[in-house]
Amino acid sequence: MGKYKKSTRQALLVDKLSTNPFMTDDQLAQYFDVSIQTIRLDRLALNIPELRERIKSVAKEEKNKIRSLSLQEVTGDITEVEMNKRATSVFEVEESHTFLKYNVARGQYLFAQANSLCVAVIDQPVVLTKSAKINFVHQVKVQDKVVSNATVQSMTSKIAIIDVVSKVGDIVVFDGLFEMYFKKEDD
Amino acid sequence: MGKYKKSTRQALLVDKLSTNPFMTDDQLAQYFDVSIQTIRLDRLALNIPELRERIKSVAKEEKNKIRSLSLQEVTGDITEVEMNKRATSVFEVEESHTFLKYNVARGQYLFAQANSLCVAVIDQPVVLTKSAKINFVHQVKVQDKVVSNATVQSMTSKIAIIDVVSKVGDIVVFDGLFEMYFKKEDD
DNA sequence: TACTTATTAGTACCAACTACTAAGACCAAG
DNA sequence: CTTGGTCTTAGTAGTTGGTACTAATAAGTA
Numbered sequence A, B: 001m002g003k004y005k006k007s008t009r010q011a012l013l014v015d016k017l018s019t020n021p022f023m024t025d026d027q028l029a030q031y032f033d034v035s036i037q038t039i040r041l042d043r044l045a046l047n048i049p050e051l052r053e054r055i056k057s058v059a060k061e062e063k064n065k066i067r068s069l070s071l072q073e074v075t076g077d078i079t080e081v082e083m084n085k086r087a088t089s090v091f092e093v094e095e096s097h098t099f100l101k102y103n104v105a106r107g108q109y110l111f112a113q114a115n116s117l118c119v120a121v122i123d124q125p126v127v128l129t130k131s132a133k134i135n136f137v138h139q140v141k142v143q144d145k146v147v148s149n150a151t152v153q154s155m156t157s158k159i160a161i162i163d164v165v166s167k168v169g170d171i172v173v174f175d176g177l178f179e180m181y182f183k184k185e186d187d
Numbered sequence C: 001t002a003c004t005t006a007t008t009a010g011t012a013c014c015a016a017c018t019a020c021t022a023a024g025a026c027c028a029a030g
Numbered sequence D: 001c002t003t004g005g006t007c008t009t010a011g012t013a014g015t016t017g018g019t020a021c022t023a024a025t026a027a028g029t030a
Helices: A006-019 A025-032 A036-046 A051-059 A063-068 A071-075 A095-121 B006-019 B025-032 B036-046 B051-075 B102-121
Strands: A077-082 A086-092 A126-136 A145-155 A159-168 A171-183 B077-082 B086-092 B126-136 B145-155 B159-168 B171-183
Touching: A006 A025, A006 A036, A025 A036, A051 B051, A077 A095, A086 A095, A095 A126, A095 A145, A095 A159, A095 A171, A095 B102, A145 A171, B006 B025, B006 B036, B025 B036, B077 B102, B086 B102, B102 B126, B102 B145, B102 B159, B102 B171, B145 B171
Parallel strands: none
Antiparallel strands: A077 A086, A086 A145, A126 A171, A126 B126, A145 A159, A159 A171, B077 B086, B086 B145, B126 B171, B145 B159, B159 B171
């Protein structure tokens, strides 16, 4: 099999280091079958610190930071809302979390962002997710800003169908179709 | 202040490094007001590894702690695993999980539990969620114990289809069909 | 004083980098 | 086809925090 192209390699690099932050540039170069310089350029581009710094940050008690990244905080910042029509939120993955937790959590955070946005766009006090069809289209890299857009497709007195597309730049990383259930205040 | 004699210094050195393993020989030399060589002889005599090795061993411990902590945090406790076949986890909804917006947390945590379970059931180092079709069947209350069951429906060399059903007692609260993508890695 | 232990100085070497320059490879458009 | 851009590789100098070793010196003791 041929080598990966740059973007793929960089995505895989993030992934690799998230599961195993103890790899040297040399080992990574052999793994991806590229030169050590390429790995270093990749790290530079992705803002990934060198081995010793990675290890040091793991060793120091960054576990508190990581622990604090619970799901309810990861809903992203809602930047625009047009009630019952559409909404936008932004979620930036911080580098301190990514190495350890990112792998497991990626799917969960993208879903959480989208789900929260769906709740926010509906102008009702109680909004529940009923069902969803979701796709994780593309990997998210370190420090990527995930911009999520929710658009209400249809809305009855109890159910809203909302389409969500999350992008990093121009690249779609996640999309989903959410069916939200809500109750009017006096129910 | 006079310098310590050898035995005292070495005892203090062990103490110092046990509370702060991040000190370089240079810093230690200044601290004890001896030459760097003395510190190195001390470490040699006491079988204390160099800074980087000390940090690495701390990092490895820390990583395991964090991993189990964050996994437990997100997934609940995985109680049974039959690799590549099925797995079960239990997640108890605490107040903190429902803290801001009950409904938001509910969806995200149920999804997170299911998603994590799908990652755990596949015996591969890197497992990513590709897509999912999920249903939030019934509401979950605080202190409910959500028992999630994942069953691998089919599995190729790259993709696994997993069915997840989450229940509180006998009542189904969530179900989902997950398409997981994984990579074999010989490292 | 001679002997032993403790300390210091200094050299060569290493891993795993950073930061930089320069050149070649590859593809895409004018 | 050639020019330009990105991508990749090569190579050098310098850094940190060491190891491993030799040699000289200082301090304490018989």
